[in-house]
Amino acid sequence: MDTDYIKVFGGNQIEAQRIKLTLEDNNIKAVIKDETESARLAGFGSPLPELIEVFVHKDEEEKSLALITTLNKKA
Numbered sequence: 001m002d003t004d005y006i007k008v009f010g011g012n013q014i015e016a017q018r019i020k021l022t023l024e025d026n027n028i029k030a031v032i033k034d035e036t037e038s039a040r041l042a043g044f045g046s047p048l049p050e051l052i053e054v055f056v057h058k059d060e061e062e063k064s065l066a067l068i069t070t071l072n073k074k075a
Contacts, residue, residue, distance in 0.1 A: 004057055004058050005031060005055040005056065005057055005058070006055060006056065006057075006058050006061050007053050007054070007055050008054055008055065008056050008061065008064045008065055008068060009053065009054040009068060010051060010052070010053045010054075011051070011052065012052065013034070013052050015052075016032055016052035016053070016054050017032075018071070019054050019068055019071065020032055020054055022067055022068075022071050023054075023056065023064055023067060023068075026063070026067055028056055028060045028063065028064055028067075029056070029057065029060075030054050030055070030056055030064075031054070031055045031056070032052060032053070032054055032055075033052070033053040033054075033055060034052050034053075035051060035053075036051060036052075
């Protein structure tokens with residue numbers, strides 16, 4: 001499947017939300033993909049609990065990764 005979005009983070013829900021808010025504060029549209037929640041709602045288990053992914057548009061990848069790196073240095 002061809003997509004214009006690229007994964008910039010994978011981890012737990014708290015970190016993913018923190019990153020999403022930071023990106024949105026910098027005018028970057030971030031999309032969260034939560035396979036665990038999708039599996040739970042469908043009645044299935046998940047082999048990777050608490051794996052949340054954050055995606056951004058390809059055009060904003062470099063800026064997003066720089067913001068995430070800065071955010072992780074502060075933590």
